Amino acid sequence: MTADTGSALIIDxxxxxxxxxxxxxxxxxxxxxxxxxxxxxxxxxxxxxAPDVVLLDLHMPKLNGFEVLEQLRRSSACDGKVPIVMLTGxxxxxxxxxxxxxxxxDFLIKPLDTTEVMLRVRALLETRGLERRLADxxxxxxxxxxxxxxxxxxxxxxxxxxxATTAELRDDxxxxxxxxxxxxxxxxALALGMSEPAARIIDPAARLHDLGKIGIPxxxxxxxxxxxxxxxxxxxxxxxxxxxxxxxxxxxxxxTAERIALHHHERWDGMGxxxxxxxxxxxxxxxxxxxxxxxxxxxxxRPYRPAFSVxxxxxxxxxSSGLHFDPEVANAFLELVAGExxxxxxxxxxxxxxxxxx
Numbered sequence: 001m002t003a004d005t006g007s008a009l010i011i012d013x014x015x016x017x018x019x020x021x022x023x024x025x026x027x028x029x030x031x032x033x034x035x036x037x038x039x040x041x042x043x044x045x046x047x048x049x050a051p052d053v054v055l056l057d058l059h060m061p062k063l064n065g066f067e068v069l070e071q072l073r074r075s076s077a078c079d080g081k082v083p084i085v086m087l088t089g090x091x092x093x094x095x096x097x098x099x100x101x102x103x104x105x106d107f108l109i110k111p112l113d114t115t116e117v118m119l120r121v122r123a124l125l126e127t128r129g130l131e132r133r134l135a136d137x138x139x140x141x142x143x144x145x146x147x148x149x150x151x152x153x154x155x156x157x158x159x160x161x162x163x164a165t166t167a168e169l170r171d172d173x174x175x176x177x178x179x180x181x182x183x184x185x186x187x188x189a190l191a192l193g194m195s196e197p198a199a200r201i202i203d204p205a206a207r208l209h210d211l212g213k214i215g216i217p218x219x220x221x222x223x224x225x226x227x228x229x230x231x232x233x234x235x236x237x238x239x240x241x242x243x244x245x246x247x248x249x250x251x252x253x254x255x256t257a258e259r260i261a262l263h264h265h266e267r268w269d270g271m272g273x274x275x276x277x278x279x280x281x282x283x284x285x286x287x288x289x290x291x292x293x294x295x296x297x298x299x300x301x302r303p304y305r306p307a308f309s310v311x312x313x314x315x316x317x318x319x320s321s322g323l324h325f326d327p328e329v330a331n332a333f334l335e336l337v338a339g340e341x342x343x344x345x346x347x348x349x350x351x352x353x354x355x356x357x358x
Contacts, residue, residue, distance in 0.1 A: 006125045007032040009049060011042045011068060012057035012087060017112070021055060024117050028125075039063040043071045051082065052128050053121055055108070058088040058095065066102060073103040081131055083124040087112070156251070157204055164207045166214070177296060182207040184292035185285075191332045192288070205257035206289045209264045212242030224303050239265055239274045259283040264290050267324050279326075287326040291317060291333045294325075310337075 008025050010033065012018045018035040025033050034049050036042065039060045046054065054072065058065035065086060072084060083105040088095065091109055099107070106120060164178045186203030190196070213221060216238050220231050227235060243262030249255050263277060263286035270278030295317065298308045308316075314337055321330035 006030050006052040006128070007049060008034070008121070009042075009045055009051040009054045010035040011039055011045075011054065011060075013037045013039065013060040014057070017057070017087070017110070021112070021117065024112075024114050025121060028118050028122055030121075030125075039065075039068050042068045043075060046072050047075055053124050054082060054084040055121075056084055056086055056104075058086050058090070058099070066099065069099065069102050069104060081128070083128060085120065085124070153253075156253070160204065160208060160253075160257075164211060177300065178207040178210065180296045181209060181289065181292045184296060185288050188288050188292060188329065188333055188336060189285075191336050192284075192329065201253055201256050202260075202285055202288065205253055205260055205285065206292065208242070208246065208257040209260050209289050209293060210238060210242065211245055211257075211261055212238035212240065214245075215241040222303050226304065236265070236273050239263070256285050260285050260289050262286075264293055266290070268326050269323050272324075282326070284329075287329050291325050291329050295333070 008030050010018050010021050010025075012021070012035075015037050018037060022033050022035055032049070032051075034045055034051065036045055039057075040062055042056075042063070056065050056068055056072075060068075063071075065088075069084060069086070072082075073080070080103075084103065085106045085108055086096075086099050086104045087108050087110060089110040096104075096107055106124065108117060108120065182203045182205075185206035186199045189199040189202045194202070216235060220227065220235055223231070239262055243258055246254055246258035246261055249258060260283070262274070263283055266272035266275065266277045266282045266286060267290075268279060268282070268287075270276050295313055298313045298316070299310055301307045314334065317325060317330055318334060321327045
């Protein structure tokens with residue numbers, strides 16, 4: 001900021017001093033100068049004109065300089081960096097310390113020296129200008145960082161989504177199971193009272209729940225009949241494989257996805273896998289996905305069985321509450337489904353838009 005683009009506010013009950021200061025400040029090239037001899041108008045003028053420098057007399061009737069200084073510093077129009085120069089005829093160090101503690105920037109001793117006033121004001125305006133330019137640069141930098149972060153997040157999500165789809169296509173010809181589970185898990189998270197940002201993380205993270213199936217042979221994934229015990233044990237290892245692939249991530253999304261991939265087959269009663277966690281020891285994201293995954297898997301065809309009806313699957317979730325599933329999560333899901341079914345009683349799963357193929 002240069003002087004000819006700045007503005008000043010003078011607050012002094014001595015009109016001759018104000019007039020003299022105005023003449024001096026005009027010589028610095030200030031673009032606008034507002035003066036008042038009424039300290040009760042100081043705050044109004046300050047907020048209306050947003051000056052770049054304030055010259056404030058210390059001894060005035062009605063309101064003294066300390067009181068006006070406090071008003072200005074508390075004002076929402078003040079960013080805390082507008083320089084406020086106190087004018088006083090007293091060279092009292094105690095008053096200077098008090099003024100500094102209340103937010104004064106500098107002092108000028110009356111009678112005022114013209115050259116000193118010009119030099120002090122110019123220096124303050126230059127500092128103010130540098131601070132503004134730095135603030136503008138910081139805001140620009142923050143915008144660029146935000147844009148690049150969003151771009152990186154989008155790129156990351158595209159990569160993860162393709163990775164999830166690659167794994168899913170080996171087990172689901174449409175490749176939409178992961179998307180449906182993600183949408184259902186996100187809605188369920190909101191129904192449980194989670195914040196919208198948390199739910200937004202659970203949705204994409206849940207899509208990676210079966211990522212570990214990349215490491216399971218097709219002969220097991222697509223086997224049309226029942227698995228042998230040995231095959232079943234190998235199938236269960238997809239949780240550990242998925243957790244290992246996602247381990248060590250730095251972002252909340254990857255960390256959440258790791259917990260889901262590793263623990264979405266744990267059971268509330270501790271009889272699940274791979275680590276037999278029980279109750280609240282199971283991460284909440286995994287408890288949510290356990291219900292969403294169970295519902296979607298059963299209401300869609302698999303190589304080894306046809307789809308179950310919505311009603312039958314809902315009954316199974318109800319009966320498994322407190323055993324397989326977290327009761328709170330199961331109840332929230334049942335309420336969520338009931339809200340959809342009140343208009344679509346008996347409608348097959350293929351009609352529910354929030355768990356369907358895109």
